[in-house]
Amino acid sequence: MEKPIDSQAPAYILGVDVSKDSLDVCLANCSDGRMLHQKFNNNPSGFKRMKAWLKQQGCEAGQETLCCMEHTGLYTRQLVHYLLARDVRVWMESALQIKRSIGMIRGKDDKVDAQRIARYALLHQKEAQCLSLSGVTLERLKDLQANRSRLLKALQSLKTTIKELLQVDPVSGKTLEQVNRKAIKGLEKSKEQVEEKMQQFIEKDGELKRKYDLLTSVKGVGKVLAISLLVYTQGFTKMEDGRKLACYCGVAPFEYRSGTSVMGKTGVSKFANKELKHVLHMAAMNSVRYNQELKTYFERKVGEGKSKMSVLNAVRNKLLHQIVAVVKRGTPYEVRLNNF
Known part of the structure; x- marks a missing residue:
C-alpha cells in the first residue's frame, strides 16, 4: 500500500539502482544538490555498510530520507524491508516513468542509473508515493496467492487426468485414483493452510x-x-x-x-x-x-x-x-x- 509523501521535505534523497548481487547508491543532499556514489552488496551485511557510509555523510537514514528505486521484483525486497523498519520513506517508481522523464539515453551503467534515479527523485519528490508497512503484508499475500494458484493447477491436473481415464479405462483410472489419493489430500490440505495464512496476515493489518x-x-x-x-x-x-x-x-x-x-x-x-x-x-x-x-x-x-x-x-x-x-x-x- 502506498501513501503520499509527508509534507515535510526530505533532507536527503537516495537513488538506488538494484541488481541481484549489488546496490549502486547515489546520495543527494537536498540543500545543495551535491551527489555522492557508493556500491554495496545486496544483502544484510551490505545494508549495514550502506547505513554506516550514509552516517559518515551526515545522513541518519530515517524519516528525513527519501529512497527512490525502480521495481525489480525480488531483488528489491530485502532492501525495502530493511529501510521501512528504520522509518526511511521508500518510493518505488516505474522504470519506464523514470526513463521517459530523462529522454533518449544510450548505454547502460549502474552508477549513472543510480544518479539518474536520484536526480529524478530530487525533481519529482512532491509526486512521490511512499510505501507503508501494509505494502509488506500485500507482498506476502501476493506470494501466498501465487502459491495457491500453483496448488490449484496441480490439483486440477491430477483430478482431470483421473476423471478422463476413468471414462475410457476404469481399471487404470482406479489405479491412478488410488495411488494419487494421498497426494490430492496433501495438496488440498496445503491450499487450506495457505488460505488460513492469508487470513492471518489480513487480520494483523x-x-x-x-x-x-x-x-x-x-x-x-x-x-x-x-x-x-x-x-x-x-x-x-x-x-x-x-x-x-x-x-x-x-x-x-x-x-x-x-x-x-x-x-x-x-x-x-x-x-x-x-x-x-x-x-x-x-x-x-x-x-x-x-x-x-x-x-x-x-x-x-x-x-x-x-x-x-x-x-x-x-x-x-x-x-x-x-x-x-x-x-x-x-x-x-x-x-x-x-x-x-
Whole structure:
C-alpha cells in the first residue's frame, strides 16, 4: 500500500539502482544538490555498510530520507524491508516513468542509473508515493496467492487426468485414483493452510482488514476475489476508479468501428489480468444465483433478449463499481433493490 509523501521535505534523497548481487547508491543532499556514489552488496551485511557510509555523510537514514528505486521484483525486497523498519520513506517508481522523464539515453551503467534515479527523485519528490508497512503484508499475500494458484493447477491436473481415464479405462483410472489419493489430500490440505495464512496476515493489518471487510460486504464477493483485488490494486491505491479497474480486469466494453465501412461488435479487450478476470467471473456467476438485486437484473436483461454472456459481463462491471464505491465511501454495502 502506498501513501503520499509527508509534507515535510526530505533532507536527503537516495537513488538506488538494484541488481541481484549489488546496490549502486547515489546520495543527494537536498540543500545543495551535491551527489555522492557508493556500491554495496545486496544483502544484510551490505545494508549495514550502506547505513554506516550514509552516517559518515551526515545522513541518519530515517524519516528525513527519501529512497527512490525502480521495481525489480525480488531483488528489491530485502532492501525495502530493511529501510521501512528504520522509518526511511521508500518510493518505488516505474522504470519506464523514470526513463521517459530523462529522454533518449544510450548505454547502460549502474552508477549513472543510480544518479539518474536520484536526480529524478530530487525533481519529482512532491509526486512521490511512499510505501507503508501494509505494502509488506500485500507482498506476502501476493506470494501466498501465487502459491495457491500453483496448488490449484496441480490439483486440477491430477483430478482431470483421473476423471478422463476413468471414462475410457476404469481399471487404470482406479489405479491412478488410488495411488494419487494421498497426494490430492496433501495438496488440498496445503491450499487450506495457505488460505488460513492469508487470513492471518489480513487480520494483523488494521487498514487491510478494514478494506477486506468492506469488499466482502458486497454480496457475491468472497475471500478469494477480495484478496486478489487488494493485491493487484495495492490496497486500492493504484486503481481507485471503477472504469480503470474494469479495463484492467478485461470486462470494460469498447466499440470497434472506423468511418462508415468498419462496424465491428462492441467487445472487451484481450489485454487484461486473466487470473483476476477468472476470479471475477466466478464471483459474477455466484452473484446471479445468490445476490438478489443482481439476480433480478440478470433475469430482466435476459428476458429482454440480451445474450447471457453480455449480461454476465455487465454484472462483472456492476460488481467492480460496487466494490470501488464501498472502498471510497468507507462504509459497508447496503442492498437496495431499486438500484437497477
